[in-house]
Amino acid sequence: MEAETAGRRLAERRWRFSAAFTSTLTRAVVSGRLILDALGQPGLVPQRFAALVERDYGDLSGLDKIAAVARWGAERIETWSRSYAEAPPNGESLRDTVSRIVPCYLRTIQPAVMGGDVLVVAHGKCLRALVMAL
Numbered sequence: 001m002e003a004e005t006a007g008r009r010l011a012e013r014r015w016r017f018s019a020a021f022t023s024t025l026t027r028a029v030v031s032g033r034l035i036l037d038a039l040g041q042p043g044l045v046p047q048r049f050a051a052l053v054e055r056d057y058g059d060l061s062g063l064d065k066i067a068a069v070a071r072w073g074a075e076r077i078e079t080w081s082r083s084y085a086e087a088p089p090n091g092e093s094l095r096d097t098v099s100r101i102v103p104c105y106l107r108t109i110q111p112a113v114m115g116g117d118v119l120v121v122a123h124g125k126c127l128r129a130l131v132m133a134l
Contacts, residue, residue: 001120002031002094003030003031003032003034003038003121004035006035006038007034007035007036007037007038007039008038010035010039011038011039011040015039015117016041016116016117017036017039017041017044017118017119018038018112018113018115018116018117018118019044019048019118019119020032020044020045020049020118020119020120020121021046021049021052021108021112021118021119021122022046022047022049022052022120022121022122023048023050023054023121023123023126024048024050024052024053025053025054025108025123026051027098028052028121028122028123028124029048031121032046032119032121033046035119035121036119038065043095043110046119046121049108051100051101051103051104052101052104052120052122052123052126053122053123053124053126054122054124054125055091055092055094055096055123055124055129056092056096057080057088058088058089058090058091058092059087059088059090059091060077060080060088060091061091061120065077065080094125094129097125097126097129098126098132098133099128101126101129101130101133102133105130120130
């Protein structure tokens with residue numbers, strides 16, 4: 001519903017994209033398609049990049065906050081969530097996420113911006129890292 005609403009709002013403003021990019025995760029691909037369909041741009045096929053997938057939370061993946069806090073403690077979970085440099089066990093720090101995303105941005109997204117507005121559909125911490133790069 002959020003993607004369809006975003007697409008309608010962009011359409012109301014007559015927004016058009018010359019390129020689109022998504023992560024390889026299904027929810028981003030589907031969201032990108034819903035936005036472009038609402039914009040009347042069904043022919044624009046987003047390029048998919050693994051570099052745009054969400055931050056890897058390693059051993060925290062699949063755990064709800066209660067289970068994670070029970071295992072590692074609230075302070076540790078908060079540190080891993082908010083820190084730039086600290087990563088959860090077997091996961092990525094925000095710095096690692098930035099290091100993964102910046103080359104994709106420089107090689108692909110930034111050149112596309114030179115041709116017009118681009119749509120990027122990705123995930124929270126990934127987009128945070130992209131905004132840091134911008």
